[in-house]
Each structure stands twice: as C-alpha cells, then as structure tokens.
Amino acid sequence: MKRVVKIILYGLGILILVLLMAALFFSSKFNREFEKVITFEPVEVIIPQDSVSIERGRILSVDCRSCHGPDLAGKVFFDDPTIGTLPSSNLTRAKGSETEHYTNQDFVKAIRHGLNKAGNRLMVMPCKSTSQISDKDLGCLIAFINTLPKVENTFPKRKFAFTAQIMAGAGLFGDLFHYDLIDHEITNNIKHIPEGSTEEYGHYLTSIHGCNDCHKKDLKGGKSPDPVSPPVPDISRTGNFGKWTQEQFISVFRTGKTPEGKILDGNFMPFAGLGAHSDEEIAAVYNYIKNKKD
Numbered sequence: 416m417k418r419v420v421k422i423i424l425y426g427l428g429i430l431i432l433v434l435l436m437a438a439l440f441f442s443s444k445f446n447r448e449f450e451k452v453i454t455f456e457p458v459e460v461i462i463p464q465d466s467v468s469i470e471r472g473r474i475l476s477v478d479c480r481s482c483h484g485p486d487l488a489g490k491v492f493f494d495d496p497t498i499g500t501l502p503s504s505n506l507t508r509a510k511g512s513e514t515e516h517y518t519n520q521d522f523v524k525a526i527r528h529g530l531n532k533a534g535n536r537l538m539v540m541p542c543k544s545t546s547q548i549s550d551k552d553l554g555c556l557i558a559f560i561n562t563l564p565k566v567e568n569t570f571p572k573r574k575f576a577f578t579a580q581i582m583a584g585a586g587l588f589g590d591l592f593h594y595d596l597i598d599h600e601i602t603n604n605i606k607h608i609p610e611g612s613t614e615e616y617g618h619y620l621t622s623i624h625g626c627n628d629c630h631k632k633d634l635k636g637g638k639s640p641d642p643v644s645p646p647v648p649d650i651s652r653t654g655n656f657g658k659w660t661q662e663q664f665i666s667v668f669r670t671g672k673t674p675e676g677k678i679l680d681g682n683f684m685p686f687a688g689l690g691a692h693s694d695e696e697i698a699a700v701y702n703y704i705k706n707k708k709d
C-alpha cells in the first residue's frame with residue numbers, strides 16, 4: 416500500500432513540475448514578444464493644413480473614439496487583476512501621455528504599421544484596418560489630431576497578469592499584434608479613391624472601418640475577435656441586409672437601430688464610425704455590399 420501512495424505522490428510531483436515548467440515557458444515566450452522592439456522607418460506622409468482636410472480628419476477620427484474616448488485623451492481599455500492593464504493611449508500629446516513626444520511620422524508608424532514610438536507592437540489597436548487608410552486620408556487624420564487640445568490624462572503602462580501571460584503565450588488569445596498581419600509594403604501604396612457613392616469607395620470604407628475584420632471577408636459574420644462580444648451577424652445579401660433599402664441601411668448608422676428594431680450595442684458594433692460620413696458615402700458601402708460577388 417505504502418508503495419502505491421509513494422508512486423502516486425511521485426506522479427503528482429512530476430505533473431506539477433511539468434505544468435510549472437510549461438507555465439514558465441509560455442509566460443516567458445509572451446514576455447519576449449511583448450517587449451520586443453522593432454526598428455522601422457515609415458515612408459513619410461504629407462500633412463495638410465487646410466480646414467477641409469482637417470474636417471475630413473475629424474470625420475475619420477470618430478471611429479477612434481470608441482476606444483480612445485470622446486476627446487481622444489484615452490481611456491482604460493481593460494484593467495482586471497486576472498488579465499492585467501491596457502490603456503487606449505491618450506492621443507492629445509499632453510504632458511505625461513503616451514504621445515507627448517510623438518512626431519507626425521510617429522503617428523504614421525502607429526496607425527499604419529502598428530508600432531508605438533519605441534517600436535513595441537501595439538495590441539488591440541485595429542491596425543490591420545487603419546493600415547488601409549490612404550496617404551491623403553492619413554494626412555487628414557493626423558492634421559486633425561494636431562488640432563486636439565492637450566488633455567492631461569495619464570495611465571499606468573500596459574501590463575499582463577501572470578495567468579494571462581501564460582494564456583497569451585500558449586496562443587489562446589489569437590493574434591496579439593496587428594503588426595504581424597500587415598503587408599508593410601502595400602500600405603505605402605494605397606490608392607486614393609475619390610469620395611462618392613461608388614462601389615470602389617464603399618469597398619475602401621469597409622476596409623478602413625474594419626467591417627470585414629469582424630463580419631469576415633465574405634461579410635457573412637461569425638465569431639467576434641472580442642471574446643465578450645455578441646455573435647457577429649451576416650451583413651451580406653443573404654442576411655437582413657438583403658431586405659433593406661438604401662435609406663434603411665443609412666439609418667442603421669445614423670440611429671444604431673436596424674429596420675427589424677434591434678438596438679446595436681456601440682461597444683461591440685462601432686456604428687458611429689461609418690455614421691460620421693455623409694449619406695452619399697454610406698450609400699457607397701450599401702452599393703458595395705449589394706453588388707459584392709460571393
């Protein structure tokens with residue numbers, strides 16, 4: 416009997432040791448990735464100064480507010496002892512903020528390439544979509560950021576709890592860094608598409624606003640990248656969209672309510688970003704989806 420107990424105890428001891436080693440392996444793998452610094456010089460983008468461009472930048476910035484706050488002075492994205500802390504940075508260049516010493520080209524590096532000033536890869540920030548913004552629009556967006564009043568709002572640095580480090584290291588949170596998903600050559604050559612109701616422009620808006628990131632490439636929906644989000648519906652012709660008129664589609668983004676009476680949760684379906692555009696531009700997205708080949 417004594418021998419059996421001894422064997423069980425040895426077995427348990429070995430199991431605990433293996434689990435501990437696996438935990439240490441995954442957490443240190445995550446920490447190496449988390450702290451990795453990438454040297455990268457973005458191709459320069461021209462920043463306009465005129466009021467029309469700044470207004471265009473303001474419209475494009477509405478999408479950023481769901482995470483960076485209404486004044487773009489940042490907010491806590493998550494802060495939980497079991498997961499860790501991640502602030503959505505203060506973009507106003509205020510004293511003590513993440514962007515205090517940002518140049519215009521540092522903004523290009525972050526928005527287009529997914530790296531902060533120091534060269535760390537950004538997390539959660541949807542750079543796969545924002546990397547699709549054309550040179551002209553990116554210039555407008557940064558021109559608008561340059562007009563923001565400095566709001567002093569400081570946050571603790573991003574940090575992951577040990578359990579979350581292990582899970583992230585084991586790949587349970589999926590793709591952590593959009594930098595790795597971006598084709599950094601192509602992003603320097605994105606063609607400017609004139610604003611209007613064309614399908615081509617509608618395709619551009621769905622790319623920069625990340626509709627295809629959440630609703631998937633075929634727009635037929637599925638699981639959201641956000642684990643606490645409701646399921647992402649089919650917004651192609653085979654979904655409710657197929658029954659909607661152009662006016663009804665535009666109204667979804669103006670009101671956050673669908674023709675079926677569903678109130679969309681802005682935390683999970685950021686309708687205000689597209690809603691900031693003109694009726695004609697939202698109609699472009701309607702035309703794009705309506706004529707999209709499967």
Ligand code: HEC
Nearest residue numbers: 478479482492502503504513525531532537538539540541
């Ligand atoms: C889904 C939420 C989300 C959206 C939408 C979003 N961001 Fe971010 N952004 C973040 C988070 C979170 C960080 C910090 C990431 C980190 O430190 O790893 C960040 C970081 C940044 C940074 C780098 C600042 C630093 O810490 O050095 C810039 C610049 C930035 N965002 C600009 C924008 C702009 C411009 C838009 C809109 C076009 C935008 N973001 C949209 C979540 C978001």
Ligand code: HEC
Nearest residue numbers: 624625626629645646647648650655673679680683684689
């Ligand atoms: C961050 C993920 C995310 C992004 C980005 C996103 N959506 Fe959604 N969308 C959702 C989720 C989740 C729902 C369901 C919301 C709910 O149930 O409250 C939804 C719902 C919708 C609906 C309602 C569909 C129905 O039949 O009720 C439409 C239309 C829609 N999205 C269109 C778009 C378009 C167009 C874009 C790009 C401009 C977009 N979405 C970007 C996640 C997203």
